[in-house]
Amino acid sequence: MRSETAPAIRLEDYQPPVYRIEKVHLTVKLDPAETEVVATLSVARQADVQAGTPLVLDGDELSLRELKLNGEVLPDDGYTVSPDKLEIHAPPSKPFDLKITTQINPEANTKLMGLYRSSGTYCTQCEAEGFRRITYFLDRPDVLAIYTTRVEAPKNDCPVLLANGNLMEKGDIDGTDRHYALWHDPHPKPAYLFALVAGNLAQVPDRFTTASDKKVDLNIYVEHGNEGLCSWAMDSLKRSMKWDEDVFGREYDLDVFNIVAVSDFNMGAMENKGLNIFNDKYVLADPETATDQDYANIEAVIAHEYFHNWTGNRITCRDWFQLCLKEGLTVFRDQEFTSDMRSRPVKRITDVRLLKTHQFPEDAGPLAHPVRPRVYHEINNFYTATVYEKGAEVVRMLKTVLGDEGFHKGLDLYFDRHDGEATTIEAFLTCFEDTTGTDLSQFALWYEQAGTPVVSVASAYDADRQTYSLSLSQEIPPVPGQRSSKPAVIPLRFGLLGPDGKDMHATSASGIKISGDVLLMEKSRHEITFSGISSQPVMSLLRAFSAPVRIDQKFATADLQFLAARDNDPFNRWQAVQSLAMQELVRLTGTLRHGKLGAPADGVVSVFGAVLNDQNLDPALKALALTLPSEADIAQEIGKNVDPDAILAARKQLRQAIARQFHGALRAAALEFAPRGDYSPDAETAGKRALSNRAAYYYAVSNTEDAAQFTWDRFSSADNMTDRLAGLMLLVHDHMPGETAALDLYLSRHEKSSLAMDKWFMVQATAPGDGTLATIKSLFSHPLYDATNPNRVRALLQSFATGNATQFARPDGAGFELVAESVLEIDKRNPQVASRLLTSFRSWRALDANRCALAESALMKISSCEDLSRDSRDIIDRTLQ
Numbered sequence: 116m117r118s119e120t121a122p123a124i125r126l127e128d129y130q131p132p133v134y135r136i137e138k139v140h141l142t143v144k145l146d147p148a149e150t151e152v153v154a155t156l157s158v159a160r161q162a163d164v165q166a167g168t169p170l171v172l173d174g175d176e177l178s179l180r181e182l183k184l185n186g187e188v189l190p191d192d193g194y195t196v197s198p199d200k201l202e203i204h205a206p207p208s209k210p211f212d213l214k215i216t217t218q219i220n221p222e223a224n225t226k227l228m229g230l231y232r233s234s235g236t237y238c239t240q241c242e243a244e245g246f247r248r249i250t251y252f253l254d255r256p257d258v259l260a261i262y263t264t265r266v267e268a269p270k271n272d273c274p275v276l277l278a279n280g281n282l283m284e285k286g287d288i289d290g291t292d293r294h295y296a297l298w299h300d301p302h303p304k305p306a307y308l309f310a311l312v313a314g315n316l317a318q319v320p321d322r323f324t325t326a327s328d329k330k331v332d333l334n335i336y337v338e339h340g341n342e343g344l345c346s347w348a349m350d351s352l353k354r355s356m357k358w359d360e361d362v363f364g365r366e367y368d369l370d371v372f373n374i375v376a377v378s379d380f381n382m383g384a385m386e387n388k389g390l391n392i393f394n395d396k397y398v399l400a401d402p403e404t405a406t407d408q409d410y411a412n413i414e415a416v417i418a419h420e421y422f423h424n425w426t427g428n429r430i431t432c433r434d435w436f437q438l439c440l441k442e443g444l445t446v447f448r449d450q451e452f453t454s455d456m457r458s459r460p461v462k463r464i465t466d467v468r469l470l471k472t473h474q475f476p477e478d479a480g481p482l483a484h485p486v487r488p489r490v491y492h493e494i495n496n497f498y499t500a501t502v503y504e505k506g507a508e509v510v511r512m513l514k515t516v517l518g519d520e521g522f523h524k525g526l527d528l529y530f531d532r533h534d535g536e537a538t539t540i541e542a543f544l545t546c547f548e549d550t551t552g553t554d555l556s557q558f559a560l561w562y563e564q565a566g567t568p569v570v571s572v573a574s575a576y577d578a579d580r581q582t583y584s585l586s587l588s589q590e591i592p593p594v595p596g597q598r599s600s601k602p603a604v605i606p607l608r609f610g611l612l613g614p615d616g617k618d619m620h621a622t623s624a625s626g627i628k629i630s631g632d633v634l635l636m637e638k639s640r641h642e643i644t645f646s647g648i649s650s651q652p653v654m655s656l657l658r659a660f661s662a663p664v665r666i667d668q669k670f671a672t673a674d675l676q677f678l679a680a681r682d683n684d685p686f687n688r689w690q691a692v693q694s695l696a697m698q699e700l701v702r703l704t705g706t707l708r709h710g711k712l713g714a715p716a717d718g719v720v721s722v723f724g725a726v727l728n729d730q731n732l733d734p735a736l737k738a739l740a741l742t743l744p745s746e747a748d749i750a751q752e753i754g755k756n757v758d759p760d761a762i763l764a765a766r767k768q769l770r771q772a773i774a775r776q777f778h779g780a781l782r783a784a785a786l787e788f789a790p791r792g793d794y795s796p797d798a799e800t801a802g803k804r805a806l807s808n809r810a811a812y813y814y815a816v817s818n819t820e821d822a823a824q825f826t827w828d829r830f831s832s833a834d835n836m837t838d839r840l841a842g843l844m845l846l847v848h849d850h851m852p853g854e855t856a857a858l859d860l861y862l863s864r865h866e867k868s869s870l871a872m873d874k875w876f877m878v879q880a881t882a883p884g885d886g887t888l889a890t891i892k893s894l895f896s897h898p899l900y901d902a903t904n905p906n907r908v909r910a911l912l913q914s915f916a917t918g919n920a921t922q923f924a925r926p927d928g929a930g931f932e933l934v935a936e937s938v939l940e941i942d943k944r945n946p947q948v949a950s951r952l953l954t955s956f957r958s959w960r961a962l963d964a965n966r967c968a969l970a971e972s973a974l975m976k977i978s979s980c981e982d983l984s985r986d987s988r989d990i991i992d993r994t995l996q
């Protein structure tokens with residue numbers, strides 16, 4: 116017997132709450148196993164609701180100890196209660212106080228939702244529906260209340276007591292070993308932004324002065340011993356605060372901004388008002404344990420959570436269907452921040468790669484959903500690449516369509532009009548319509564329709580007439596629950612390159628709206644004619660990736676080579692190199708599947724040589740251009756009947772061909788670009804390191820005499836984690852001499868740092884080759900493996916399932932089985948981590964027949980489980996549908 120699917124929640128069923136909760140006073144008496152929570156709620160009936168309407172509060176695994184209404188114990192027949200619900204049958208018609216006492220067990224909370232303990236620190240996670248695990252409440256984002264929180268705990272265990280807002284009072288509790296702190300947050304907020312932390316933590320203080328000269332105390336709290344790992348995060352925070360003032364006119368609004376780093380966290384970080392709680396991997400860094408990528412991630416996540424203070428907290432979501440209102444907009448804001456702090460083209464390419472590897476497959480498989488879904492069974496499963504990354508793309512397109520000025524005017528109105536509210540995508544879009552006079556009803560389809568539009572392109576040049584004609588058509592392939600679709604508004608940034616590589620002056624054309632360098636598709640087909648075009652041009656379309664679409668365009672190799680060398684849009688230069696490599700990789704994969712070994716085409720290999728030798732290309736961009744499309748990208752391009760072994764082999768062929776032809780230049784680049792002197796995580800230095808390591812990646816398979824020694828030396832003499840990890844990956848993934856010794860060396864050097872050890876597990880889990888499965892099984896019993904720590908589980912299992920295609924999809928089914936068994940095991944403890952791991956099966960139908968059948972049987976095994984969590988049940992049902 117299988118477990119039940121949770122009932123569907125639908126956007127169309129939305130009803131405003133029948134009661135308001137205006138104030139919340141919480142007293143939390145902390146104890147590892149028996150924490151008492153006394154919640155006093157000031158409740159008022161909504162004006163249009165009938166007196167006596169029952170008040171139904173949400174709960175989740177709660178046990179009620181006492182219930183008082185206006186100071187009086189409520190008689191038994193006045194209410195009904197269960198662990199997940201408290202109903203007051205006939206509340207007074209006037210505003211009243213409800214005092215609810217519950218008892219919870221933080222130590223036993225393995226779901227890491229609600230109040231739990233991580234390495235002895237008490238912390239909370241309330242988004243999306245975790246507050247109901249602390250007390251009975253109207254746990255929905257459109258119930259905004261002012262919170263006062265009193266935290267009590269033993270002084271010794273928990274010298275630090277934190278909650279949202281400003282500290283009002285702190286003191287000893289007479290006659291006990293306990294103390295308390297009283298926090299007050301004057302900004303009304305939904306329960307999902309509530310937070311509390313208590314523990315024995317080190318405090319790293321700093322200060323920020325806002326544009327209007329308000330002094331804000333900044334603190335980062337970490338485990339003792341980690342104080343020295345916070346300076347990058349603190350620096351990122353101060354730069355974020357300044358940038359939000361400069362670019363969006365948003366100032367911070369409390370006396371204090373606290374960040375706490377914890378080692379057990381289901382997600383990346385959480386924007387609780389005035390008290391952000393972070394997965395420690397997005398706070399802690401030093402050159403010894405963090406890579407350049409880690410530094411970049413920390414900067415971005417710190418910024419992201421900080422920016423939520425306006426886009427998410429001051430203005431929040433009316434219901435969880437509107438999740439992209441805060442997430443898409445905030446991701447857009449953090450992307451812009453990084454673009455301003457670092458290199459804009461590098462950031463753009465990095466983000467598009469992420470979108471294409473995570474969001475495109477989601478949009479093309481059984482888990483596809485619109486940026487704003489209309490139905491869900493479990494909201495935890497909607498923290499997806501579609502809501503976040505595609506949501507950010509939609510905001511970016513809005514900016515492209517309206518122009519910078521229109522976009523910022525609309526946003527200013529949004530901040531003004533909706534401050535203090537819980538609102539919707541419609542209200543958001545209306546602000547832009549009101550300020551710019553643009554009708555956005557067709558644009559709104561981006562929020563409603565799932566699937567990635569495909570834009571097909573055909574072109575012809577007429578030398579006699581001096582015209583260049585372009586046919587564009589758009590279509591969304593069918594997605595679950597969406598058979599047909601309407602044409603979307605697609606802004607296509609473009610340039611027509613003349614033979615000299617310069618953009619032709621092509622600002623007018625018939626058949627489409629043009630504004631500046633943007634073609635605006637609004638129909639399913641456009642027949643466009645550019646006139647006065649004096650020679651055959653090459654079209655550079657979708658510059659800077661101006662819309663989240665796929666382009667279907669047949670390119671001559673020569674044209675791609677031309678774009679790769681000459682396009683003045685750095686994104687499309689990169690794209691041209693990628694397209695060339697992709698065409699070749701797909702061809703080689705096909706040949707390999709027919710049992711043959713084709714040689715990579717010279718024309719493609721030479722483009723990599725040209726990129727490598729281009730003196731004018733920024734090192735970071737060069738490193739990106741020299742990165743081959745990933746195995747997952749190739750699989751996606753092939754689309755059906757996928758054989759991961761053939762893909763891996765094809766990719767290796769091309770890599771080796773490049774390595775053998777350019778080994779001299781590669782070796783030189785690996786040495787020349789390795790930065791000297793003290794480590795610095797800045798973008799420019801990191802870009803050089805990336806190029807140096809990219810060159811080493813090729814050189815390792817160059818078949819030259821010193822390749823193995825060269826790789827070993829890079830690993831063993833590295834003085835920072837970026838280089839050390841890059842070296843380790845090569846030794847382990849290419850099974851080079853010293854593979855085992857390198858793992859041992861790394862282990863002895865880093866066993867004390869759990870963040871560095873996550874990388875050690877990850878490297879082994881993602882190694883191609885038949886032995887990996889046995890390695891993973893033996894790592895399960897490694898003393899440093901901890902199945903209750905989400906980061907560790909992700910390092911070993913999530914990275915295997917998403918980053919080791921040939922072993923996950925082994926033709927004997929053992930990879931699927933391993934993941935399926937792990938999902939079932941983890942699901943009992945932590946459903947969110949389990950269901951996330953389960954999504955790694957999402958592209959199973961694209962595999963070849965044998966693998967497809969094996970994946971299905973692993974999925975069926977999960978599905979037949981009796982006590983699957985709601986989270987995993989939802990994913991498995993959709994994956995199998």
Ligand code: PHE
Pocket residue numbers: 240242243382383384385386419420423442498
């Ligand atoms: N709201 C968090 C963010 O994106 C993500 C998150 C969701 C964290 C749910 C925890 C739980 O910033």
Ligand code: ZN
Pocket residue numbers: 419423441442445
């Ligand atoms: Zn967010």
